[in-house]
Amino acid sequence: MDPAFWKARWESQQIGFHQSGPNEYLTRHAARLTGGLEARVLVPLCGKSLDMTYLEGLGNHVVGVEVVEQAVFAFFADHRLAPKREALGKVERFSAGGVEILRGDIFDVTRAALGPVTAVFDRAALIALPGAVRAKYAPHLVSLLDAGARILLVALTYDESRMKGPPFCVPEAEVHQLFAKSCAIELLEESEGIDKPENERFRTRGARSILEQVFLLTVR
Template sequence: MEFWHNRWYEQQIGWHKTVFNELLVKHWPAIDVPKSCQVMVPLCGKSLDMLWLAKQGHTIVGLEMVEQAVEAFFFENKLDYSSRGSNSHIRHTSGPFTIIQGNLFDLEDGILQADAWYDRAAMIAIEIPERPAYVAQIRSQTKHGATGLLITFAYPQEQMQGPPFALEDEHVIQLYSDGFEVECLERLNLDDDKERGLSNVTSSVFKITRN
């Protein structure tokens, strides 16, 4: 994850959008969770999507490793916040928002028990060998029956070293085959990314339910 620390340090954060993700807005109703539920957002950065989720009445728990990203979220949205915790994991809180700063993979088992989760850019930021450990953390930090919305990004991996790393539909189904139900809500063919030399680019939206 040193790569992402460097990207934040150099302010090369083009993956962050200035509007809410349209696929989140379109498909979140399919997740069908109560307004008062807790939504976990792994590798949240300073994503505006957390604001949209909070406007639905949800309590948001973001997980982020880069301190600069955490500070940017609260500063840019004019949110006063308090901080507490150890050096390994610090909780930053403001109203419905809590961002836990630290290594996602080192979180204590079951510390969150979230009702739902949202992943637009976490799995594609994680190298392929680390993805099973990521899914294990999703299982550990959510309740039985929790539902998640996963938005993927895929391309022939040989076209680019990554990140973002390609995440094919088949890989999603394989990773979540044990203890989850997976439903594809939409699959899109995207325009070629000429700047990065990518073709045959796709994005899929999945509803994932923990058994």
């Protein structure tokens, strides 16, 4: 899934992943993610997600990362904001109020561009990437963080013979394979999500079961 794939998805508005409100797992676990403190929170592969405005509303400073410019423009336009735009090495920073979005490839984001973050909300980011890219993404993400930083991760498991990604199937064993060396891993909750209204697109694609698992990772 290269940037051209995602650019085409945004151009044709095939953005079924976009949710009309903040993610339910984020609203349930935001306090665990930030420790109840006002934090700098990274939202990788952010799209125009309302998770960013939700986190900002809790007093956090949010840094999204998104490769498709149209998505970045859409986020600020939806909130009637005129962002400041500046070049920052290989990425560009768009900022307004408590939200900034780094427009560029997540793999081009450096600690210097990102600044210090103590929390990450990963919804539809890890699972948007194919297996070989996930194996690069996990260590890259952790390399941007200091010990003690937390990652709230939403992962999905489904029968891959019935549906092809993205989103890709990332079972608990893979979460451990990717993060166990660098992070303590806690499974916060899991539930069957196939009947949820927002998962209708997966039912249409043939899925019969989608196990949603929410992990809290703490960087060692």
